[in-house]
Amino acid sequence: MKFAAVSTALLAALSLLPWSASAADADAIAGKTKAAVCAACHGPDGNSANAIWPKLAGQNAAYIERQVHAIKSGEGRANPLSETMRPMVVNLSDRDIADIAAFYAEQTSTVEKAPPASISLGESLYRGGDAKAGIPACMSCHGPAGEGVASAGYPRVGGQHIPYTVGQLKAFRDGVRTTDPNKMMRMVAAKLSDAQIQALAGYLSGLH
Ligand code: HEC
Numbered sequence: 001m002k003f004a005a006v007s008t009a010l011l012a013a014l015s016l017l018p019w020s021a022s023a024a025d026a027d028a029i030a031g032k033t034k035a036a037v038c039a040a041c042h043g044p045d046g047n048s049a050n051a052i053w054p055k056l057a058g059q060n061a062a063y064i065e066r067q068v069h070a071i072k073s074g075e076g077r078a079n080p081l082s083e084t085m086r087p088m089v090v091n092l093s094d095r096d097i098a099d100i101a102a103f104y105a106e107q108t109s110t111v112e113k114a115p116p117a118s119i120s121l122g123e124s125l126y127r128g129g130d131a132k133a134g135i136p137a138c139m140s141c142h143g144p145a146g147e148g149v150a151s152a153g154y155p156r157v158g159g160q161h162i163p164y165t166v167g168q169l170k171a172f173r174d175g176v177r178t179t180d181p182n183k184m185m186r187m188v189a190a191k192l193s194d195a196q197i198q199a200l201a202g203y204l205s206g207l208h
């Protein structure tokens with residue numbers, strides 16, 4: 001009797017294994033605890049209150065991981081703002097970073113109210129680019145709703161704070177941010193004027 005009970009329990013436990021080992025669930029739960037230190041700036045659910053701190057909610061995990069590694073190493077996006085974050089990530093292991101990324105990827109991004117004056121120019125550039133100026137449609141890589149392409153690690157850009165987006169587009173344009181594979185964003189941003197950057201950032205803040 002006893003043996004039968006034990007083996008039944010064992011069988012039940014074994015049959016649960018594939019689920020309890022499911023990377024997504026286990027990682028995100030551990031990641032929530034590990035992300036406590038990030039909440040001060042990025043918000044408890046990845047929606048930051050201050051517009052100079054990027055929202056991480058709903059961002060894809062591959063992209064988050066790559067950026068945390070870049071900020072940790074100081075390679076590719078070193079600037080005075082990312083310096084304020086480095087102390088929080090220098091001691092994180094690869095596993096910690098993956099868990100935290102899984103947690104943020106599961107959160108839901110809030111959306112801002114796009115300034116009306118930005119929408120017309122922002123939307124036409126985002127959806128159609130500007131063939132004469134050699135600017136490709138942003139949508140082709142960042143998706144129609146600004147959701148990004150998780151499988152490729154292309155970031156979500158919809159709902160993001162305006163000052164943060166303006167800062168990043170200028171950093172790509174100036175060649176200060178070099179984390180983009182094959183200079184994908186530097187080549188695009190090099191062709192953008194200040195006015196176009198402002199319109200795009202405004203439009204993106206409300207895109208969802
Ligand atoms: C002191 C405030 C602060 C804390 C705490 C902080 N960050 Fe950041 N984080 C920033 C700032 C500022 C930036 C933007 C840096 C830049 O402009 O390049 C940033 C950028 C990021 C980015 C890139 C976002 C994007 O869209 O490219 C990721 C990912 C990130 N932080 C993750 C984390 C994680 C994970 C933690 C906790 C382990 C953390 N941050 C803690 C301030 C902070």
Ligand code: HEC
Pocket residue numbers: 054066125126135136137138139140141142153154155156157165168169178179180181184185188200
């Ligand atoms: C060929 C594909 C491609 C096109 C076209 C493209 N992007 Fe990107 N974009 C990327 C990739 C890839 C990254 C991530 C780079 C990295 O890893 O640092 C990125 C990053 C960004 C970021 C930074 C996101 C963050 O959270 O820091 C912004 C903002 C952005 N793109 C806006 C735009 C806008 C606006 C356009 C159109 C004018 C555009 N992109 C066109 C591929 C593209």
